[in-house]
Amino acid sequence: xxxxxxxxxxxxxxCDIKRKRIPNALILAGTVVGLMCKWHxxxxxxxxxxxxxxxxxxxxxFMLYGIKAIGAGDAKxxxxxxxxxxxxxxLKILLTAFLxxxxxxxxxxxxxxxxxxxxxxxxxxxxxxxxxxxHRIPFAPVIGISYxxxxxxxxxxIG
Numbered sequence: 081x082x083x084x085x086x087x088x089x090x091x092x093x094x095c096d097i098k099r100k101r102i103p104n105a106l107i108l109a110g111t112v113v114g115l116m117c118k119w120h121x122x123x124x125x126x127x128x129x130x131x132x133x134x135x136x137x138x139x140x141x142f143m144l145y146g147i148k149a150i151g152a153g154d155a156k157x158x159x160x161x162x163x164x165x166x167x168x169x170x171l172k173i174l175l176t177a178f179l180x181x182x183x184x185x186x187x188x189x190x191x192x193x194x195x196x197x198x199x200x201x202x203x204x205x206x207x208x209x210x211x212x213x214x215h216r217i218p219f220a221p222v223i224g225i226s227y228x229x230x231x232x233x234x235x236x237x238i239g
Contacts, residue, residue, distance in 0.1 A: 084113060085164050089224040092157055096220035102153030107160055114163030130163045137162035137170050154219045161227070169230060176226035181217060 088110050096102050111134070118130035141155035150158075162170040 088113075088160075089220075089227060093218070093221035093224045096153065096218040100216055100218060101151070102157055102220055104156075107153070107156045110157075110160035111163065114160060118163065133162040133167050133170075134159045136167050140171075141174075150219055154223065157220055157223060161223070165227070169234070172230045173223060173226045176229050177219065177222045180226055180229075181219065181222045184222070185217065 088106075092102055092106055092110075095106060115127055115130045118126035120126075122129070137159045138155075141150065141158045144150045145152055145155040158170060158174060161173065165173070
């Protein structure tokens with residue numbers, strides 16, 4: 081299961097980077113495999129537990145989607161992750177992801193401001209794109225990195 085989950089995180093991150101979206105087929109595959117693993121390990125109670133985890137994160141992640149804090153694919157991706165790692169670990173991953181993306185984006189903005197100042201670039205926008213297109217950050221890779229960070233800290237504190 082660990083190999084599948086690692087591959088799943090990687091595939092989802094690559095899709096999000098390349099397409100700026102997470103395909104529903106990938107979400108469905110992760111959900112089905114996750115629930116099958118829960119069934120295999122613990123039978124009907126495990127399946128029920130996986131569904132409850134999914135629904136609890138669904139409520140939280142779609143509230144975040146409603147306020148445009150994350151995309152719809154990211155919200156569904158978090159639901160799938162919750163089946164594999166549990167409710168509390170998913171919340172830790174989400175909080176770590178927000179912290180990580182805040183740091184990354186701050187460094188980007190500071191670097192951008194410094195380069196404009198150093199090279200005296202004008203602030204004119206050459207392309208007339210929608211402003212939201214400039215700020216769309218693929219969040220799935222950050223979620224994957226956050227999973228690794230949370231998993232590492234959980235292993236260090238337990239062992």
